[in-house]
Amino acid sequence: MATLADVARRAGVSPATASRVINGSSKPVAEELRDRVLRAVADLRYVPNAHAQLLARPQRSVVGVIVHDVSDPYFAEVTRGLQRVATQRGRLLIICNSYRDPVRELEYVELLRAQQVAAIVLAGSGYHDAAFTTLLNEKLAAYEATGGRVAVIGRHDHFGDAVMPANAAGGELIGRELLRLGHREIGVVAGPRVLTTITDRLTGLRRALAGEGRELPEERVRYADFSRDGGARATADLLEASPGLTAVVALNDSMAVGALALLRSRGILVPRDVSVVGFDDMPIAADVTPALTTVRLPLVELGVRAMSLALDPADGRPRVETLPAELVSRDSTGRASA
Amino acid sequence: MATLADVARRAGVSPATASRVINGSSKPVAEELRDRVLRAVADLRYVPNAHAQLLARPQRSVVGVIVHDVSDPYFAEVTRGLQRVATQRGRLLIICNSYRDPVRELEYVELLRAQQVAAIVLAGSGYHDAAFTTLLNEKLAAYEATGGRVAVIGRHDHFGDAVMPANAAGGELIGRELLRLGHREIGVVAGPRVLTTITDRLTGLRRALAGEGRELPEERVRYADFSRDGGARATADLLEASPGLTAVVALNDSMAVGALALLRSRGILVPRDVSVVGFDDMPIAADVTPALTTVRLPLVELGVRAMSLALDPADGRPRVETLPAELVSRDSTGRASA
């Protein structure tokens, strides 16, 4: 691997001069020397060692992103927003998948700090786990104390800049819509109980039901993996326990797709027999059959805002932005059959 | 930001000793000193500067990945495979999205080289652009010459380790299946013409047709964006130019989903009026309606193999692995209507 010293030697100049030419320093360098350096760079295929540069000139430019899983469409969209802003501002992104493992999340914060990233964006639901939350907050605080910037998406457990999707409001929208359609027997297909996002969405849903004097008993909520297969499994459970359901609320679209698949396999027609609602409005929501009624979250915008918060100097106090949820009515919901 | 020197000072030892404790060096350190160091680390929330470490101990451990777009399900799956192996071997991944921009691809190779990554994995179709290919090969060669490892997925334009999905064979499978079903009027909804993947898949398809003495005229192929909307647009074009089509082949599943949506909006029944075939077998392929007949590519495995090639020492000569394609018949294909 060619070094700056090699370039300098080959060009017959000092490393200082070579460095100045390569970085376009403000200090003037004679035309001839500049040419010689440039030629040497080309000949040797020289690429500066980024680590050495970072050591010598502590100018953090990389941003770390911790998400649950980039291949999950939810995070794929959020990441797209993060990327857009980062690229626009000339920042490189290091993307880390925690796969919903709190321990891994902690490790990644450490790792990103070691990488001297300029900012860390933490995307995805928090956990109902006080010990973990404390630990994480401590690590983030330590990082912020040394000049790092932190922004979180969808977690209220961190004190600092945050952008929050309106999870509870979204749940409420679903509840009101189902009530309006005459549904009284409602089941919920939920992701892992430990995620605060799940709790928030459920809370909103329950609030809407309570508005009409109804409630959602615990046995009408099934927790499973936040995935298509989890959705199918939970729906099967739900059906078995409460055969009279007229509506199934899935707490994300992947689970809703699983629910749809399971219902179809049982010959239950949607929405004639059972209505199905999703959450998130992932890109494919409109393409399944029947097209999924769901709550749209501005996923890309979530990323855009979070990265902006992370990159714009904190003007002192913590900033929290809430992005609205919106009901998107498609073909998977209809009037209650009973 | 606390440094090793701070830790050493606080623990009352030399930086050398502190370093040895922190890295678990083989050199023995007295129990008491070790404790003092560890306590200082905790007190100061010390995290070693990864860049300084990399400089001092040139032990590359990060791997760079360049994909077209992680949020595209194809790459999401491939990346999952890459991740799995990388994590297993204790490697951090830097994921870069080129968004199918050759220039950006070149820049990223440079950037990853500057980051001193241990290996670069380049995933995604190559381009029909000789100048670019030469340039890229040159850069990769320069990188390999300095001890870097390179593995590519789905590009035959790079000489070195590669894992190739059987694109042409997949195209052939589609062609044969459609012929078997009696289709003679076939249209193709293709992604960007400049991608070698497109050419390969088309070549396979044409080969199958040629086997029966048929051909695929150029006007039966529409090139568009490799996305859902691109698929819808291209399908509309195709229909307008050749109303008598009995089958539409989309060269990836996203485009197929777009095709399905457009056909539905026109009241054309699939597969009764027109059959639709996709390519890749993305996770949602089974969940659209009708469930998509497509060619399954072992996407995760593609990633797994590529990362393995990248991390296992090159035993001399370039290794090329081809992973098979497989036809998955679902509900979007049927006998030709005519």
Added chain:
DNA sequence: GCGCGCGAGGCAAGCGCTTTCCTGGGAGCG
């Protein structure tokens, strides 16, 4: 009791780069 061996810990060099500060030579002025 003296010398040697051994092992724990520290010194310092060096990884590749940037940047401050200094040097030396040329130009301009008196």
Added chain:
DNA sequence: CGCTCCCAGGAAAGCGCTTGCCTCGCGCGC
């Protein structure tokens, strides 16, 4: 013709860490 000023270019000091090598002190053997 000599002095000063200015400026291009270089020397060198780090950035934070690792590690080979040396030192020093102890314990043991003769």
